[in-house]
Amino acid sequence: MCNLGVLTLLMLMATATAFRFYQDEIPNGDHVPHPCKPNYLWWGVGHANPLGGGPKNPFGQDFARYHSWTEELCRLDSDGDGMTNGQELGDPNCVWTKGNLPQESTSITHPGVCDPWGSDQCRIANQAVTCETGEFKCDGINGQDVMNITLRFPPTAVPAEETSYMCFTFELDMLEEDSEYHLIGSKPFIDNANVMHHIVITGCDATSSPLSKPELCNMAAAGCQKTLQVWTLGMPGECVYREAGFKFGKLAGITRINMQFHWTNPQKRTDYIDSSGLTLFVTKQLRRYNAAYFTTGQTHLVIPPGMPRVVKKSTCTPECTRLIMSESVHLMTGWNHMHYLGYQQNVELNRNGEKLRDLTPDDVYSYDNPIVYEYNPPVEVRPGDSLETTCVFRSTSRSTTARYGEGSFDEMCFGVFTFYPAEAMVQPSCLTWDDLDLCTFSGTSINDCDLMVFINQSHPERQRLFSKVLDNCNAYGGCRSECPAALAEVRQHPCLRGRMEAYIEDIMPVVGTGLDVVKFFSALESCDCVDKPHTSTWKYPVSGAGGHTAVVSISILLAAFTMMLP
Incomplete structure (x- = not known):
């Protein structure tokens, strides 16, 4: 029999589906796993649930008793499986308060669904929960x-x-x-x-x-x-x-x-x-x-822990759509793609500086349950139009910084579309790295920077640049007097000019890193703040003096930059 505690928790979690800010009211409210689908998160009732639904709770009025996380609610065993609600949600000592990180963030279980799933004692209690798609x-x-x-x-x-x-x-x-x-x-x-x-x-x-x-x-x-x-x-x-x-x-x-x-x-x-x-x-x-697929979005993400709202944007500019499209295309479907910190997302279509329409307006985004928007009739996008992608992340249950990456617990920010005619799009993506347009890729070059200079360890231009910096600058110390002149010279190179320097540093792990690469980028920063001790911002592990091989297939590298599906 359901008691008031389980009804309250289900109501809290169900309400969180329609109003995501209610997830702040319980510890780890944004990543409670579904008990019979460990690869899914629980989104409760009232949502287009990938599991086909959830426990129906007709007693919404009981929500008034526990409208937030209390010690009494924490110490209840709402689903009768032998663990308190606090133990299941990562607050075993019932000390969590809103806005703080829970004591535990792993091994979270659903406090309103009986465990173990499929057992005789839980079969009746869980009969309203389905795992069907x-x-x-x-x-x-x-x-x-x-x-x-x-x-x-x-x-x-x-x-x-x-x-x-x-x-x-x-x-x-x-x-x-x-x-x-x-x-x-x-x-x-x-x-x-x-x-x-x-x-x-x-x-x-x-x-x-x-x-x-x-x-x-x-x-x-x-x-x-x-x-x-x-x-x-x-x-x-x-x-x-x-x-x-x-x-x-x-x-x-x-x-x-x-x-x-x-x-x-x-x-x-x-x-x-x-x-x-x-x-x-x-x-x-x-x-x-x-038909073909098209992707737009942001490839540079840094999301600090414990943040209720982090907004990242990317614009496929009118200049980019003119560059990658030979004629108008028609969008058939579209959907958003972030990972588990994803909270809200939308791709907006603009023409002549004015908004035409929202293409993927997810006010409630679910990584495990993407909403596929079908356009009937298809939506025309013309050369000269712009597409603005806005991704909102929420990291209140994370204790570490999330970055862009292909792992499930890294993050992404993409809009994915199908369109026709395929022949009208000369490249299948319009991405940015921060505010750097990646649509200008030509062969292995972007903004006059040939990436092969840095990919190939034996490239003479790379050897010249590395020698100039490492011979005149400290990799792990203060600013040497001869360093500023050396840096001024190498930063005239197209690959190290302006935002390109940060972009090259960020993508180097795609092809592997070595000690010389780590030292080079550390030395580049040694005179950035001459009045402060230098601390390298290099964030990638060193694989040894030799590092990984740097001579890789350029098609694999460019595919990583402009991948079709995140």
């Missing part, structure tokens, strides 16, 4: 000309890491050599929901290498750059707009398909196996337009 509906896949292709990983051990990216390639032997196809939809088969976060299907050209078994991979495998389908938590499937399809097949230059998994294993368990996959719906009856 929504039904996939797509009229277009029912035509007689549509065939389906199911691609699944062989049973594969999940690494004992918080975040892993695993890739496997499939040959297209089931397709005719002399035909082109449109991919018009996909539906997931999720074998291990405890770890699966998202799946990306990309088309691979003749330069790609087949993978005979699943292997750990970068976020975009070399030679497999054309994104064809995406599935992420909370999506029952993808149904492409009726006039468009993603072109693929050997005649279209795609010789194989790469399937990438993003696994989240925060407990670092060693016993997980996964054999998930996607069913692809394809047709030889080509639709009117070819």
Whole structure:
């Protein structure tokens, strides 16, 4: 039987769904895991819940008794599973107060849902909680000309890491050599929901290498750059707009398909196996337009701990849309992408300095349950329009700084869209690093800076710059008298001019770091504050004097900068 405590907690957590500020009223209120889906957070009733719903609470009037976290509410065992509400929410001593970090932030459990999930003693108490996802509906896949292709990983051990990216390639032997196809939809088969976060299907050209078994991979495998389908938590499937399809097949230059998994294993368990996959719906009856994916957003994020609101913005400027678009495109769908600190997000479309509309207005954002906005009719974006992405983060339960990164507990700030015609977009992204436009990439260069200068350790220009700085400046000490002149000279280099210096320093870990790199950037800063002891801002671990190899595939590096899916 539910008592007042469990009703109160469920009401608190349900209300937090519609009014996220109520999450501040209980410790760790923003990252309570769902008991039967460890890879999901709990968002309660009243929300488009990825689990299909939650316990229904008809006794909202009882909320008036405990409208905030009290010692009495903390010491109750609301769900009768032998742990107090405080123990389950990380406040075992019932001392937490609003605005402070909880005593514990790991091993959090739901105080209003009986544990262990599925046990006899909890079956009745949890009968209103479901782990089912929504039904996939797509009229277009029912035509007689549509065939389906199911691609699944062989049973594969999940690494004992918080975040892993695993890739496997499939040959297209089931397709005719002399035909082109449109991919018009996909539906997931999720074998291990405890770890699966998202799946990306990309088309691979003749330069790609087949993978005979699943292997750990970068976020975009070399030679497999054309994104064809995406599935992420909370999506029952993808149904492409009726006039468009993603072109693929050997005649279209795609010789194989790469399937990438993003696994989240925060407990670092060693016993997980996964054999998930996607069913692809394809047709030889080509639709009117070819479709593609487009991403906009911010790649430079620093989110301090304990903050109720951190706002980050990115603008795909009119100059950028003119550069990357040869004609107008039409957006079919769009959704936001942040991680667990994500609180609110929106991408706004502007024309001639005036707002046209909101494209992805998530007043309540959920990493585990993205809202996919379908535009019918599709939304036109013209060369010269601008797209402004605003991401709001909340880090009140974090004790460490979060930065941009591919891990589940790093952060991102992207808007992801499908559009047509694919041919109108000369590059699939419009991103910024802080206020630096990344749309100006040309080959391996941006703003006249050739990235190969820093990627290749043997590049003579890199050796000259490093020698000039390290011979005249202290890496771990004060400002030498000869250093300012040396810095003034090297900072005339396009890669070290203005904001480019900070950008180059930030991206160097993508290709690996060595002691010489750490010393170089420390020495660059040695005279920034001559009246203060120097403290390097370098934040990345040193892998040894030799570091990692710095000669890497530029396609992998650029894919990391302008990746299609976060």
